[in-house]
Amino acid sequence: xxxxxxWIGGTFAVLLMVVLITLFSGCDNPFSKDKxxxxxxxxxxxxxxxxxxxxxxxxxxxxxxxxxxxxxMYVEIYAEDPDLDMKTxxxxxxxxxxxxxxxxxxxxxxxxxxxxxxxxxxxxxxxAGEWKLEFRITDAAxxxxxxxxxxxxxxx
Numbered sequence: 554x555x556x557x558x559x560w561i562g563g564t565f566a567v568l569l570m571v572v573l574i575t576l577f578s579g580c581d582n583p584f585s586k587d588k589x590x591x592x593x594x595x596x597x598x599x600x601x602x603x604x605x606x607x608x609x610x611x612x613x614x615x616x617x618x619x620x621x622x623x624x625x626m627y628v629e630i631y632a633e634d635p636d637l638d639m640k641t642x643x644x645x646x647x648x649x650x651x652x653x654x655x656x657x658x659x660x661x662x663x664x665x666x667x668x669x670x671x672x673x674x675x676x677x678x679x680x681a682g683e684w685k686l687e688f689r690i691t692d693a694a695x696x697x698x699x700x701x702x703x704x705x706x707x708x709x
Contacts, residue, residue, distance in 0.1 A: 628675070
């Protein structure tokens, strides 16, 4: 009788494993999405963006929303995500008068703290006029922040 009990218990354990394997087979990661196939976790949040123009006469960067063509622009993005999984920064720039737009995705440095600052530099190319700069962060689970917008004026 003892051998029969062990065999039944062993059979139950094997059946339980088969059921669990069947439930989770074909799933990417059963813990990364909810039942509606939406990403889980906390979406990143952009808390600020600062734009600086390099003033060669003073030898320093100055906060600005007006840039000349060929100016060097320094950009700081402040963001947070308690899941520590921010992954991609999307930058979209749109010339307001023409509607011409361009978008770039950039891999971010690994997130080491809940609140982070990311930075980069670019040359302002124009054409002259008003430009809308938009920033959005996507994390490893696919959660996206809201677009964060800054408007600048480019002069020739």
